[in-house]
Amino acid sequence: MTTASHPPFPNDVPTHPLLIIDYTLLRARNPQEIDRLWEAATKLGFWYLKNHGAEMEAEGMFKLGAETMALPLEEKLKYDQGSDGNSAGYKAAGSNAVDASGEKDTVEFMNIAKDDALAWPDCAHRRYPAPVERCMPTIVQPFVKKSLEVNQVILDIFNEKLELPQGLLLQQHLTEEHSGCEARIIKNPAMPHNVHKRALGAHTDFGSLSFLHNRLGGLQVLVPGSDYWQYIRPIPNHAICNVGDALSIFSGGILRSNMHRVVPPPGAQSAYERWSIVFFTRPGNNRTLRAFIESSPIIASAVSNKPQQSLETNSTAGKWFSRRIKYQKVINRQGPETWMSSRGTEADPAAA
Ligand SMILES: O=C(O)CCC(=O)C(=O)O
Numbered sequence: 001m002t003t004a005s006h007p008p009f010p011n012d013v014p015t016h017p018l019l020i021i022d023y024t025l026l027r028a029r030n031p032q033e034i035d036r037l038w039e040a041a042t043k044l045g046f047w048y049l050k051n052h053g054a055e056m057e058a059e060g061m062f063k064l065g066a067e068t069m070a071l072p073l074e075e076k077l078k079y080d081q082g083s084d085g086n087s088a089g090y091k092a093a094g095s096n097a098v099d100a101s102g103e104k105d106t107v108e109f110m111n112i113a114k115d116d117a118l119a120w121p122d123c124a125h126r127r128y129p130a131p132v133e134r135c136m137p138t139i140v141q142p143f144v145k146k147s148l149e150v151n152q153v154i155l156d157i158f159n160e161k162l163e164l165p166q167g168l169l170l171q172q173h174l175t176e177e178h179s180g181c182e183a184r185i186i187k188n189p190a191m192p193h194n195v196h197k198r199a200l201g202a203h204t205d206f207g208s209l210s211f212l213h214n215r216l217g218g219l220q221v222l223v224p225g226s227d228y229w230q231y232i233r234p235i236p237n238h239a240i241c242n243v244g245d246a247l248s249i250f251s252g253g254i255l256r257s258n259m260h261r262v263v264p265p266p267g268a269q270s271a272y273e274r275w276s277i278v279f280f281t282r283p284g285n286n287r288t289l290r291a292f293i294e295s296s297p298i299i300a301s302a303v304s305n306k307p308q309q310s311l312e313t314n315s316t317a318g319k320w321f322s323r324r325i326k327y328q329k330v331i332n333r334q335g336p337e338t339w340m341s342s343r344g345t346e347a348d349p350a351a352a
Protein backbone atom coordinates (compact mmCIF):
# COMPACT_ATOMS: atom_id res chain seq x y z
CA MET A 1 0.00 0.00 0.00
CA THR A 2 1.33 3.45 -0.92
CA THR A 3 1.43 5.30 2.37
CA ALA A 4 4.72 7.10 1.81
CA SER A 5 3.15 9.80 -0.36
CA HIS A 6 1.34 11.58 2.46
CA PRO A 7 2.17 12.61 6.05
CA PRO A 8 1.17 10.18 8.82
CA PHE A 9 -1.95 10.71 10.93
CA PRO A 10 -0.86 13.27 13.53
CA ASN A 11 0.04 11.95 16.98
CA ASP A 12 -1.45 14.89 18.85
CA VAL A 13 -5.00 14.39 17.57
CA PRO A 14 -7.23 12.30 19.86
CA THR A 15 -8.71 9.18 18.28
CA HIS A 16 -11.20 6.57 19.33
CA PRO A 17 -9.64 3.08 19.46
CA LEU A 18 -11.38 0.19 17.75
CA LEU A 19 -10.95 -3.51 18.44
CA ILE A 20 -8.70 -5.19 15.89
CA ILE A 21 -10.34 -8.38 14.64
CA ASP A 22 -8.35 -11.02 12.78
CA TYR A 23 -10.30 -12.32 9.79
CA THR A 24 -8.29 -15.57 9.58
CA LEU A 25 -9.44 -16.38 13.14
CA LEU A 26 -13.05 -15.53 12.27
CA ARG A 27 -12.91 -17.79 9.23
CA ALA A 28 -11.67 -20.59 11.47
CA ARG A 29 -14.60 -19.76 13.83
CA ASN A 30 -12.24 -19.07 16.73
CA PRO A 31 -14.57 -18.61 19.74
CA GLN A 32 -12.48 -15.86 21.43
CA GLU A 33 -12.26 -13.85 18.21
CA ILE A 34 -15.99 -14.27 17.63
CA ASP A 35 -16.62 -12.89 21.13
CA ARG A 36 -14.40 -9.87 20.39
CA LEU A 37 -16.23 -9.25 17.11
CA TRP A 38 -19.54 -9.49 18.94
CA GLU A 39 -18.40 -6.98 21.52
CA ALA A 40 -17.33 -4.54 18.78
CA ALA A 41 -20.50 -5.02 16.74
CA THR A 42 -22.92 -4.60 19.63
CA LYS A 43 -21.19 -1.76 21.54
CA LEU A 44 -20.00 0.63 18.82
CA GLY A 45 -20.72 -1.22 15.59
CA PHE A 46 -17.20 -0.47 14.21
CA TRP A 47 -14.00 -2.54 14.23
CA TYR A 48 -10.73 -2.92 12.34
CA LEU A 49 -10.35 -6.09 10.30
CA LYS A 50 -6.86 -7.41 9.62
CA ASN A 51 -5.72 -10.32 7.42
CA HIS A 52 -8.92 -9.92 5.38
CA GLY A 53 -7.19 -11.04 2.17
CA ALA A 54 -8.60 -8.19 0.05
CA GLU A 55 -5.51 -5.93 0.32
CA MET A 56 -4.46 -6.38 -3.33
CA GLU A 57 -8.01 -6.06 -4.61
CA ALA A 58 -8.48 -2.80 -2.66
CA GLU A 59 -5.17 -1.50 -4.00
CA GLY A 60 -6.42 -2.17 -7.54
CA MET A 61 -9.59 -0.21 -6.76
CA PHE A 62 -7.55 2.80 -5.53
CA LYS A 63 -5.69 2.83 -8.87
CA LEU A 64 -8.89 2.45 -10.86
CA GLY A 65 -10.42 5.22 -8.74
CA ALA A 66 -7.59 7.62 -9.58
CA GLU A 67 -7.95 6.94 -13.30
CA THR A 68 -11.73 7.23 -13.23
CA MET A 69 -11.93 10.44 -11.20
CA ALA A 70 -9.27 12.04 -13.45
CA LEU A 71 -11.76 11.97 -16.34
CA PRO A 72 -13.24 15.37 -17.25
CA LEU A 73 -16.31 16.25 -15.15
CA GLU A 74 -18.54 16.27 -18.26
CA GLU A 75 -17.50 12.68 -19.02
CA LYS A 76 -18.23 11.56 -15.43
CA LEU A 77 -21.59 13.35 -15.51
CA LYS A 78 -22.69 11.15 -18.44
CA TYR A 79 -22.84 8.38 -15.81
CA ASP A 80 -24.61 10.43 -13.13
CA GLN A 81 -26.74 8.44 -10.66
CA GLY A 82 -29.64 10.89 -11.28
CA SER A 83 -32.02 12.18 -8.63
CA ASP A 84 -34.71 9.47 -8.42
CA GLY A 85 -33.04 7.36 -5.73
CA ASN A 86 -30.70 5.24 -7.82
CA SER A 87 -27.26 4.79 -6.32
CA ALA A 88 -25.25 3.18 -9.12
CA GLY A 89 -23.16 5.63 -11.13
CA TYR A 90 -21.47 8.94 -10.47
CA LYS A 91 -22.29 11.38 -7.66
CA ALA A 92 -20.73 14.80 -8.20
CA ALA A 93 -19.31 16.82 -5.30
CA GLY A 94 -21.95 19.13 -3.82
CA SER A 95 -24.94 17.13 -5.00
CA ASN A 96 -25.86 15.79 -1.54
CA ALA A 97 -26.70 17.74 1.61
CA VAL A 98 -24.65 17.19 4.77
CA ASP A 99 -27.33 18.36 7.18
CA ALA A 100 -30.88 19.70 7.53
CA SER A 101 -29.79 23.22 6.46
CA GLY A 102 -28.92 21.87 3.01
CA GLU A 103 -25.19 22.60 3.19
CA LYS A 104 -23.45 20.70 0.39
CA ASP A 105 -21.01 17.79 0.63
CA THR A 106 -17.53 17.95 -0.94
CA VAL A 107 -16.99 14.31 -1.96
CA GLU A 108 -17.46 12.71 -5.35
CA PHE A 109 -18.35 9.01 -5.63
CA MET A 110 -18.38 6.36 -8.29
CA ASN A 111 -20.76 3.63 -7.17
CA ILE A 112 -20.53 0.31 -9.00
CA ALA A 113 -23.46 -2.06 -8.39
CA LYS A 114 -22.55 -5.61 -7.41
CA ASP A 115 -25.21 -6.75 -9.90
CA ASP A 116 -23.41 -4.95 -12.76
CA ALA A 117 -19.95 -6.16 -11.71
CA LEU A 118 -21.12 -9.78 -11.63
CA ALA A 119 -23.25 -9.54 -14.80
CA TRP A 120 -20.36 -8.07 -16.84
CA PRO A 121 -19.95 -8.09 -19.87
CA ASP A 122 -23.75 -7.94 -19.67
CA CYS A 123 -25.38 -5.15 -17.75
CA ALA A 124 -27.86 -5.54 -14.88
CA HIS A 125 -28.66 -1.87 -14.19
CA ARG A 126 -26.36 0.51 -16.07
CA ARG A 127 -22.98 1.09 -17.74
CA TYR A 128 -19.93 2.91 -16.31
CA PRO A 129 -17.09 5.15 -17.56
CA ALA A 130 -14.52 3.44 -19.83
CA PRO A 131 -11.84 2.71 -17.17
CA VAL A 132 -14.43 0.98 -14.95
CA GLU A 133 -15.82 -1.09 -17.84
CA ARG A 134 -12.30 -2.04 -18.90
CA CYS A 135 -11.26 -3.10 -15.38
CA MET A 136 -14.53 -4.81 -14.47
CA PRO A 137 -13.20 -8.39 -14.89
CA THR A 138 -9.68 -7.74 -13.58
CA ILE A 139 -10.22 -5.32 -10.68
CA VAL A 140 -13.88 -4.65 -9.83
CA GLN A 141 -15.18 -8.23 -9.95
CA PRO A 142 -12.34 -9.63 -7.78
CA PHE A 143 -12.85 -6.81 -5.25
CA VAL A 144 -16.62 -7.39 -5.17
CA LYS A 145 -16.21 -11.16 -4.80
CA LYS A 146 -13.62 -10.90 -2.01
CA SER A 147 -15.70 -8.31 -0.15
CA LEU A 148 -18.85 -10.41 -0.43
CA GLU A 149 -16.95 -13.41 0.94
CA VAL A 150 -15.62 -11.47 3.95
CA ASN A 151 -19.02 -9.98 4.76
CA GLN A 152 -20.75 -13.35 4.34
CA VAL A 153 -18.46 -14.93 6.95
CA ILE A 154 -19.32 -12.10 9.35
CA LEU A 155 -23.06 -12.42 8.63
CA ASP A 156 -22.90 -16.14 9.27
CA ILE A 157 -21.21 -15.51 12.63
CA PHE A 158 -23.84 -12.93 13.60
CA ASN A 159 -26.57 -15.38 12.57
CA GLU A 160 -25.27 -17.90 15.09
CA LYS A 161 -24.75 -15.32 17.87
CA LEU A 162 -28.30 -14.06 17.32
CA GLU A 163 -29.53 -17.68 17.61
CA LEU A 164 -31.31 -17.42 14.28
CA PRO A 165 -32.16 -20.52 12.20
CA GLN A 166 -29.10 -21.48 10.20
CA GLY A 167 -28.59 -19.39 7.08
CA LEU A 168 -31.37 -16.87 7.75
CA LEU A 169 -29.18 -13.75 7.50
CA LEU A 170 -27.34 -15.08 4.45
CA GLN A 171 -30.71 -15.73 2.78
CA GLN A 172 -31.47 -12.01 3.04
CA HIS A 173 -28.24 -11.31 1.15
CA LEU A 174 -28.14 -13.81 -1.71
CA THR A 175 -25.44 -12.87 -4.21
CA GLU A 176 -27.64 -13.73 -7.21
CA GLU A 177 -30.56 -11.57 -6.02
CA HIS A 178 -30.64 -7.94 -7.14
CA SER A 179 -29.72 -5.67 -4.26
CA GLY A 180 -28.17 -2.35 -3.32
CA CYS A 181 -24.77 -4.03 -2.74
CA GLU A 182 -22.13 -1.82 -4.30
CA ALA A 183 -18.46 -0.91 -4.48
CA ARG A 184 -17.80 2.81 -3.95
CA ILE A 185 -14.80 4.93 -4.86
CA ILE A 186 -14.72 8.19 -2.86
CA LYS A 187 -12.57 11.23 -3.54
CA ASN A 188 -12.44 14.34 -1.37
CA PRO A 189 -10.31 17.20 -2.72
CA ALA A 190 -7.44 18.64 -0.71
CA MET A 191 -8.77 21.52 1.38
CA PRO A 192 -7.06 24.77 2.36
CA HIS A 193 -6.06 24.55 6.02
CA ASN A 194 -8.74 26.98 7.23
CA VAL A 195 -11.64 25.26 5.43
CA HIS A 196 -13.54 22.83 7.63
CA LYS A 197 -16.31 21.73 5.31
CA ARG A 198 -17.80 18.33 6.05
CA ALA A 199 -16.92 15.92 3.26
CA LEU A 200 -19.81 13.57 4.11
CA GLY A 201 -22.56 14.48 6.59
CA ALA A 202 -23.39 12.54 9.77
CA HIS A 203 -25.14 9.32 8.83
CA THR A 204 -25.66 5.67 9.55
CA ASP A 205 -24.98 3.29 6.66
CA PHE A 206 -28.06 2.08 4.78
CA GLY A 207 -27.28 -1.60 4.35
CA SER A 208 -25.99 -4.45 6.50
CA LEU A 209 -22.17 -4.40 6.53
CA SER A 210 -19.63 -1.89 5.20
CA PHE A 211 -16.03 -2.91 4.39
CA LEU A 212 -13.98 0.29 4.17
CA HIS A 213 -10.42 0.97 3.06
CA ASN A 214 -9.02 4.46 3.67
CA ARG A 215 -5.57 5.92 4.11
CA LEU A 216 -5.96 9.42 5.46
CA GLY A 217 -7.84 10.42 8.58
CA GLY A 218 -11.19 12.18 8.39
CA LEU A 219 -13.60 9.42 9.38
CA GLN A 220 -15.19 10.25 12.73
CA VAL A 221 -17.66 8.42 14.97
CA LEU A 222 -20.09 9.60 17.58
CA VAL A 223 -19.42 7.15 20.40
CA PRO A 224 -22.60 6.15 22.32
CA GLY A 225 -23.04 8.33 25.39
CA SER A 226 -20.76 11.14 24.17
CA ASP A 227 -21.72 14.23 22.22
CA TYR A 228 -18.51 14.98 20.34
CA TRP A 229 -16.94 13.50 17.22
CA GLN A 230 -13.83 11.33 17.47
CA TYR A 231 -11.43 10.40 14.68
CA ILE A 232 -10.73 6.82 13.69
CA ARG A 233 -7.04 6.43 12.87
CA PRO A 234 -6.41 4.60 9.58
CA ILE A 235 -4.02 1.66 10.01
CA PRO A 236 -2.27 0.36 6.86
CA ASN A 237 -3.86 -2.83 5.52
CA HIS A 238 -6.54 -2.80 8.20
CA ALA A 239 -10.05 -2.41 6.84
CA ILE A 240 -12.63 -0.56 8.92
CA CYS A 241 -15.89 -2.50 9.15
CA ASN A 242 -19.23 -1.34 10.43
CA VAL A 243 -22.83 -2.43 10.87
CA GLY A 244 -25.53 -0.58 8.93
CA ASP A 245 -29.25 0.02 9.45
CA ALA A 246 -30.55 -3.14 7.78
CA LEU A 247 -28.60 -5.50 10.03
CA SER A 248 -29.39 -3.42 13.07
CA ILE A 249 -33.12 -3.68 12.26
CA PHE A 250 -32.99 -7.45 11.51
CA SER A 251 -31.27 -7.95 14.88
CA GLY A 252 -33.81 -5.91 16.85
CA GLY A 253 -31.17 -3.27 17.56
CA ILE A 254 -28.70 -5.75 19.12
CA LEU A 255 -26.16 -5.00 16.39
CA ARG A 256 -25.38 -1.29 16.38
CA SER A 257 -25.60 0.96 13.31
CA ASN A 258 -23.53 3.88 14.56
CA MET A 259 -23.41 7.50 13.38
CA HIS A 260 -20.29 8.59 11.53
CA ARG A 261 -19.19 11.32 9.15
CA VAL A 262 -16.15 12.41 7.14
CA VAL A 263 -14.34 15.72 7.66
CA PRO A 264 -11.08 16.91 6.06
CA PRO A 265 -8.05 14.94 7.32
CA PRO A 266 -6.36 16.44 10.40
CA GLY A 267 -3.10 18.38 10.46
CA ALA A 268 -0.70 18.21 7.53
CA GLN A 269 -2.83 15.49 5.91
CA SER A 270 -5.48 18.10 5.05
CA ALA A 271 -3.32 19.33 2.15
CA TYR A 272 -3.84 15.97 0.40
CA GLU A 273 -6.69 14.44 -1.57
CA ARG A 274 -8.52 11.87 0.49
CA TRP A 275 -9.50 8.59 -1.16
CA SER A 276 -11.51 5.68 0.15
CA ILE A 277 -12.88 2.46 -1.25
CA VAL A 278 -15.93 0.81 0.30
CA PHE A 279 -17.96 -2.30 -0.31
CA PHE A 280 -21.49 -2.21 1.06
CA THR A 281 -23.32 -5.51 1.58
CA ARG A 282 -27.05 -4.79 1.53
CA PRO A 283 -30.10 -7.08 1.61
CA GLY A 284 -31.89 -8.15 -1.56
CA ASN A 285 -34.17 -5.37 -2.81
CA ASN A 286 -37.38 -7.29 -2.02
CA ARG A 287 -36.46 -8.21 1.56
CA THR A 288 -38.58 -6.56 4.22
CA LEU A 289 -36.68 -4.63 6.88
CA ARG A 290 -38.04 -5.79 10.22
CA ALA A 291 -36.71 -7.44 13.37
CA PHE A 292 -36.69 -11.26 13.26
CA ILE A 293 -38.69 -11.56 16.48
CA GLU A 294 -40.38 -14.84 15.49
CA SER A 295 -37.05 -16.49 14.69
CA SER A 296 -34.94 -15.65 17.73
CA PRO A 297 -35.90 -15.34 21.40
CA ILE A 298 -33.02 -12.96 22.04
CA ILE A 299 -34.15 -10.64 19.25
CA ALA A 300 -37.73 -10.85 20.55
CA SER A 301 -36.58 -9.90 24.04
CA ALA A 302 -34.37 -7.06 22.75
CA VAL A 303 -37.36 -5.63 20.91
CA SER A 304 -39.70 -5.96 23.87
CA ASN A 305 -37.13 -4.19 26.06
CA LYS A 306 -37.16 -1.15 23.75
CA PRO A 307 -40.83 -0.71 22.83
CA GLN A 308 -40.27 2.90 21.71
CA GLN A 309 -37.82 1.91 19.01
CA SER A 310 -39.39 1.56 15.56
CA LEU A 311 -38.17 -1.72 14.12
CA GLU A 312 -41.17 -2.27 11.81
CA THR A 313 -40.15 -0.17 8.84
CA ASN A 314 -42.94 -1.39 6.53
CA SER A 315 -40.32 -0.99 3.84
CA THR A 316 -38.36 -3.29 1.61
CA ALA A 317 -34.59 -2.87 1.57
CA GLY A 318 -34.86 -1.53 -2.01
CA LYS A 319 -37.37 1.18 -1.06
CA TRP A 320 -35.48 2.11 2.15
CA PHE A 321 -32.28 2.53 0.22
CA SER A 322 -33.84 4.49 -2.62
CA ARG A 323 -35.67 6.88 -0.26
CA ARG A 324 -32.49 7.66 1.65
CA ILE A 325 -30.53 8.39 -1.52
CA LYS A 326 -33.26 10.46 -3.12
CA TYR A 327 -33.87 12.86 -0.23
CA GLN A 328 -30.19 13.48 0.40
CA LYS A 329 -29.99 15.13 -3.00
CA VAL A 330 -29.79 18.91 -2.91
CA ILE A 331 -31.83 19.04 -6.13
CA ASN A 332 -34.78 17.38 -4.34
CA ARG A 333 -34.57 19.64 -1.32
CA GLN A 334 -37.61 21.62 -0.29
CA GLY A 335 -36.62 22.32 3.31
CA PRO A 336 -35.29 20.64 6.47
CA GLU A 337 -38.08 18.04 6.13
CA THR A 338 -36.41 16.70 2.98
CA TRP A 339 -33.31 15.89 5.04
CA MET A 340 -35.50 14.20 7.66
CA SER A 341 -37.02 12.07 4.87
CA SER A 342 -33.52 10.81 4.04
CA ARG A 343 -32.85 9.54 7.55
CA GLY A 344 -32.71 5.92 8.69
CA THR A 345 -32.18 4.58 12.21
CA GLU A 346 -30.22 7.72 13.14
CA ALA A 347 -33.54 9.62 13.24
CA ASP A 348 -34.87 7.33 15.96
CA PRO A 349 -33.91 8.68 19.39
CA ALA A 350 -34.83 5.33 20.95
CA ALA A 351 -32.08 3.66 18.89
CA ALA A 352 -29.34 5.81 20.47
O1 LIG B 1 -14.54 7.58 3.55
C1 LIG B 1 -14.73 7.10 4.67
O2 LIG B 1 -13.81 6.95 5.48
C2 LIG B 1 -16.14 6.72 5.09
C3 LIG B 1 -17.17 6.71 3.99
C4 LIG B 1 -18.57 6.46 4.44
O3 LIG B 1 -18.92 6.58 5.59
C5 LIG B 1 -19.62 6.07 3.45
O4 LIG B 1 -19.36 6.12 2.24
O5 LIG B 1 -20.74 5.70 3.89
Ligand SMILES: [Fe+2]
Nearest residue numbers: 203204205260
Ligand atom coordinates in the same frame (compact mmCIF):
# COMPACT_ATOMS: atom_id res chain seq x y z
FE1 LIG C 1 -20.84 5.57 5.93
